[in-house]
Amino acid sequence: AQTVTQSQPEMSVQEAETVTLSCTYDTSESDYYLFWYKQPPSRQMILVIRQEAYKQQNATENRFSVNFQKAAKSFSLKISDSQLGDAAMYFCAYRVPSGTYKYIFGTGTRLKVLA
């Protein structure tokens, strides 16, 4: 069964600094998608970044980038130049590559940004 593990329940970062959130997953599939979603307090979840497993190049979106290590089944999120608005719960997710295409989420990491 596919699983997603986020081992850091909470992280703190100073404003303008860089922080890395960890995620590992387990799957026997070779082609799949991975995602990071952000859930601000009392707000809806929004997509931060996605990575296709068949692509070796790590995805980047402005201040957000990932370190995708397929063999290690590791998918970390790096946030550069952290801003107060980055404070939120961050969820790593694996998308089942066929059928329902449902997402399997980790337990989340709460990111605090200190002014």
Next chain:
Amino acid sequence: DTGVSQDPRHKITKRGQNVTFRCDPISEHNRLYWYRQTLGQGPEFLTYFQNEAQLEKSRLLSDRFSAERPKGSFSTLEIQRTEQGDSAMYLCASSLRLAGTGELFFGEGSRLTVL
């Protein structure tokens, strides 16, 4: 507003009562998902619709839970004879049937409190 909308946003009920949540997905999205999120946990998959067909149900979805998506548009999630363990945030999400991207768009959720 063309996002996913959920109603009601908050529901407080007494144990044993029935509750119903509604989700209106983005209009052109034919895939609709229900997730449940409890405090400190990531979203857990409940059920999936493709158009009006319910194609997968999680084992988390006991006989007291029923979901429908008549005509492939809005969806309802009903919980009968609520229990305190049903207290959670119920999230609805939708996506297009595109094998490549499959980004999930989430609503703000319906928070259920069972007294």
